Amino acid sequence: MLKKTVLQKFDKELFKNSVIYNVKTLYRKTLEEATQQQIFQAVAYAIKDVIVDNWMNTQKEYAKQDPKTVYYLSMEFLMGRALGNNLINLQAYNDVAEALEDLGIDINLVEDQEPDPALGNGGLGRLAACFLDSLTTMGYSAYGCGIRYRYGMFKQEIRDGYQIEVPDNWLADGNPFELRRPEYAKEVKFGGYVNVYVDENGRNNFKQEGYQSVKAIPYDMPIVGYGNGIVNTLRIWDAEPVECFQLESFDKGDYQKAVEQENLARNIVEVLYPNDNHYAGKELRLKQQYFFISASVQEAVEKYMRKHDDIRKFHEKVTFQLNDTHPTVAIAELMRILMDDYYLTWDEAWAVTTKTCAYTNHTIMAEALEKWPIELFSRLLPRIYQIVEEINRRFIAQVSQQYPGDQNKIAKMAIIYDGQVKMAHLAIVSGYSVNGVARLHTEILEKQELRDFYEMMPEKFNNKTNGITQRRFLLHGNPLLAQWVTDHVGNDWITDLSKISGLKIYAEDEKAQQEFMNIKYQNKVRLARYILEHNGVEVDPRSIFDVQVKRLHEYKRQLLNILHIMYLYNELKNNLQLEFYPRTFIFGAKAAAGYRNAKLTIKLINAVADVVNNDPSIGGKIKVVFIEDYKVSNAEWIFAAADVSEQISTASKEASGTGNMKFMLNGALTLGTMDGANVEIVEEVGMENTFIFGLSSDEVIRFENYGGYNPMDIFNNDPDIRRVLMQLINGTFAPYDTELFRPLYNSLLNTQSTSKADMYFILKDFKPYAEAQRRVEAAYRDEANWAKSAILNVACSGKFSSDRTIQEYVDDIWHLDKVVLPKRV
Ligand code: 26W
Numbered sequence: 001m002l003k004k005t006v007l008q009k010f011d012k013e014l015f016k017n018s019v020i021y022n023v024k025t026l027y028r029k030t031l032e033e034a035t036q037q038q039i040f041q042a043v044a045y046a047i048k049d050v051i052v053d054n055w056m057n058t059q060k061e062y063a064k065q066d067p068k069t070v071y072y073l074s075m076e077f078l079m080g081r082a083l084g085n086n087l088i089n090l091q092a093y094n095d096v097a098e099a100l101e102d103l104g105i106d107i108n109l110v111e112d113q114e115p116d117p118a119l120g121n122g123g124l125g126r127l128a129a130c131f132l133d134s135l136t137t138m139g140y141s142a143y144g145c146g147i148r149y150r151y152g153m154f155k156q157e158i159r160d161g162y163q164i165e166v167p168d169n170w171l172a173d174g175n176p177f178e179l180r181r182p183e184y185a186k187e188v189k190f191g192g193y194v195n196v197y198v199d200e201n202g203r204n205n206f207k208q209e210g211y212q213s214v215k216a217i218p219y220d221m222p223i224v225g226y227g228n229g230i231v232n233t234l235r236i237w238d239a240e241p242v243e244c245f246q247l248e249s250f251d252k253g254d255y256q257k258a259v260e261q262e263n264l265a266r267n268i269v270e271v272l273y274p275n276d277n278h279y280a281g282k283e284l285r286l287k288q289q290y291f292f293i294s295a296s297v298q299e300a301v302e303k304y305m306r307k308h309d310d311i312r313k314f315h316e317k318v319t320f321q322l323n324d325t326h327p328t329v330a331i332a333e334l335m336r337i338l339m340d341d342y343y344l345t346w347d348e349a350w351a352v353t354t355k356t357c358a359y360t361n362h363t364i365m366a367e368a369l370e371k372w373p374i375e376l377f378s379r380l381l382p383r384i385y386q387i388v389e390e391i392n393r394r395f396i397a398q399v400s401q402q403y404p405g406d407q408n409k410i411a412k413m414a415i416i417y418d419g420q421v422k423m424a425h426l427a428i429v430s431g432y433s434v435n436g437v438a439r440l441h442t443e444i445l446e447k448q449e450l451r452d453f454y455e456m457m458p459e460k461f462n463n464k465t466n467g468i469t470q471r472r473f474l475l476h477g478n479p480l481l482a483q484w485v486t487d488h489v490g491n492d493w494i495t496d497l498s499k500i501s502g503l504k505i506y507a508e509d510e511k512a513q514q515e516f517m518n519i520k521y522q523n524k525v526r527l528a529r530y531i532l533e534h535n536g537v538e539v540d541p542r543s544i545f546d547v548q549v550k551r552l553h554e555y556k557r558q559l560l561n562i563l564h565i566m567y568l569y570n571e572l573k574n575n576l577q578l579e580f581y582p583r584t585f586i587f588g589a590k591a592a593a594g595y596r597n598a599k600l601t602i603k604l605i606n607a608v609a610d611v612v613n614n615d616p617s618i619g620g621k622i623k624v625v626f627i628e629d630y631k632v633s634n635a636e637w638i639f640a641a642a643d644v645s646e647q648i649s650t651a652s653k654e655a656s657g658t659g660n661m662k663f664m665l666n667g668a669l670t671l672g673t674m675d676g677a678n679v680e681i682v683e684e685v686g687m688e689n690t691f692i693f694g695l696s697s698d699e700v701i702r703f704e705n706y707g708g709y710n711p712m713d714i715f716n717n718d719p720d721i722r723r724v725l726m727q728l729i730n731g732t733f734a735p736y737d738t739e740l741f742r743p744l745y746n747s748l749l750n751t752q753s754t755s756k757a758d759m760y761f762i763l764k765d766f767k768p769y770a771e772a773q774r775r776v777e778a779a780y781r782d783e784a785n786w787a788k789s790a791i792l793n794v795a796c797s798g799k800f801s802s803d804r805t806i807q808e809y810v811d812d813i814w815h816l817d818k819v820v821l822p823k824r825v
Pocket of ligand 1: 122123275276278279280363368369370466654655656657658676799
């Protein structure tokens with residue numbers, strides 16, 4: 001087997017032998033006979049061998065140093081591929097690439113064999129992945145806790161311009177990096193009823209009876225820190241039926257129950273809910289939540305008690321970060337364990353719980369708020385519901401005391417109200433910290449959405465502006481630019497992104513500008529090749545690459561982008577001599593499977609692409625490309641190749657955004673609204689190096705509070721906009737079905753029973769957007785000045801490292817101890 005010295009001081013021959021050995025023992029093949037997938041597996045196992053040594057060593061050191069640990073509780077971890085990232089963080093990427101080359105193997109092809117684990121929807125899940133990378137690189141003890149979904153986010157295929165969802169069987173070939181840990185299995189109980197017994201000490205004992213249960217089995221994935229030998233753990237839980245077949249007591253009832261329990265186990269981790277920002281209230285989803293939370297909290301408590309004897313001091317060694325409200329049952333589960341298993345009093349348990357749990361809010365979209373019907377919640381989690389009821393009862397008493405006679409306060413703030421359990425209220429009341437994910441977002445929480453809570457407990461509220469890991473999104477995703485940055489400012493930026501500001505002095509340097517533009521060009525060529533291979537569309541790498549990649553949602557306004565493209569196309573057709581800098585508009589987005597307008601927007605983008613890309617009269621000046629199956633792996637290439645970063649959400653709606661930061665780091669200029677973290681991007685790089693347009697969040701909120709605006713006024717008064725809108729319903733882009741895009745037209749103009757017309761202010765912001773787009777074109781024509789702005793974007797991106805974000809979480813919320821491994825000989 002491979003020795004651990006291999007990557008500490010890379011031994012090429014040892015590594016090559018290890019790959020050959022693995023192909024032999026895993027597949028009974030030689031390298032020449034092995035398939036690409038088998039070679040990937042063999043390489044992954046060779047690397048895992050090294051990682052496991054570091055992993056054991058880290059955990060041993062943690063046991064010795066006993067640092068405080070954060071458990072990042074999240075329904076989603078959008079990790080992306082592991083192999084390349086692990087090699088980067090082991091500082092072995094180039095060595096391994098060379099060794100593979102010796103064997104006649106292209107590392108890119110090997111990396112491309114790995115399924116891209118998509119156990120997440122979008123921003124929230126990817127943030128969790130960046131945080132684990134930063135926590136580990138910075139030497140903090142951390143667990144990510146989540147669900148090992150059998151099927152992750154669906155794969156997207158585009159057929160006839162429509163999105164088709166294809167199951168993502170990411171485990172089909174096995175996952176070489178994971179470790180099954182059956183010795184840490186936990187039982188999780190659902191349903192039944194709660195009985196109270198008085199025990200011999202006169203204590204009330206609460207016992208859940210008549211329940212169904214599943215066995216939670218953890219699978220551990222290593223999280224490799226950059227260059228520090230530290231390996232943390234992402235622990236994702238699989239479900240198996242509990243073995244309960246006792247043949248003697250085998251009667252009809254037991255058989256029924258056994259089958260039901262088996263079905264429960266099979267269903268619970270089957271699939272990730274592909275909804276982003278939309279709460280659907282499905283029972284299975286609540287089961288998923290309690291399943292992974294109960295298992296994770298049980299394990300956290302047991303692990304603590306293996307080394308300590310006083311559960312009352314749990315919070316001194318452990319903190320739980322709730323990634324949005326999805327894991328909020330952790331609060332009641334911890335209370336349950338402390339009271340029912342460790343016999344703490346309510347007050348003692350509450351003292352521990354409220355010092356352990358902290359909550360991050362990721363959205364203010366009303367339709368995303370989790371509110372479980374009491375009937376469902378109490379039926380599924382009877383003991384947990386009792387505890388939530390008691391938390392609510394005590395909280396309401398407190399509100400009544402502080403605001404005597406103010407029923408309205410109770411109506412607005414209660415945890416249980418109107419037949420519903422409000423998870424955000426539970427998280428705020430029971431946690432010691434509530435944070436938003438960008439300055440503007442936190443301000444909106446404090447002043448609007450959570451105002452009553454902020455007034456009552458201002459000390460809990462704080463902001464943690466999101467960040468991204470430069471290791472994946474520059475060092476791995478854009479090796480050419482990464483090398484160029486290192487050549488100019490040294491390589492400290494890899495673990496301290498503030499150092500990238502050293503690039504500022506090169507912004508006006510002509511040679512640097514040319515080098516930068518050349519790198520961008522090469523990355524555009526790489527992406528163009530990908531687009532040709534995957535979409536069959538030829539795009540010109542000399543054109544402006546204008547990119548919008550993110551989940552498809554009305555508030556993100558992909559519709560604004562495509563309507564503007566229709567407008568540009570009209571302008572060009574009107575005047576074929578128009579001075580027009582060639583533009584490639586690139587989209588990538590998955591729509592929730594049941595989200596009609598989102599799916600129709602994908603169809604519209606593809607329909608416009610069909611017409612525009614095939615109209616010889618415009619001489620290829622506009623190309624529209626919809627990249628199928630946008631995911632972490634192709635995202636890395638897309639960011640690297642972008643000139644323009646479209647961040648055009650309706651102001652106040654995008655909590656932060658993190659794609660915006662990835663574009664900036666890769667030297668794209670932001671075209672955006674003053675929303676989310678865009679505000680802070682502008683603050684860092686300067687308004688003059690961005691293209692900002694549109695309503696401010698205050699203006700949007702004012703419109704919303706005073707009944708909106710009338711988009712018909714714009715329709716009536718603006719012939720350009722009117723023409724574009726008419727093209728939605730006159731068959732310009734769907735001659736075979738002129739009514740096809742009617743729902744989009746209606747969403748902009750018709751006051752329907754369910755929603756306001758143009759809820760997202762697309763028509764209101766249309767002309768300001770078009771004007772900003774004209775500024776983009778003018779700016780791009782001045783290549784030197786564009787290069788200067790692009791370099792400044794890279795140079796000013798330091799704040800947006802998730803290392804900075806994590807350090808703020810550590811300083812203000814978690815108070816973790818930094819671990820340094822002793823040097824190994
Ligand atoms: C219950 C259904 C559901 C599913 C996912 C509701 C809400 C969500 C997420 C909270 C949505 C989400 O991913 N929000 C995004 O979080 C990112 C990380 O903080 C932010 O950068 C994005 O602005 C925000 O939309």
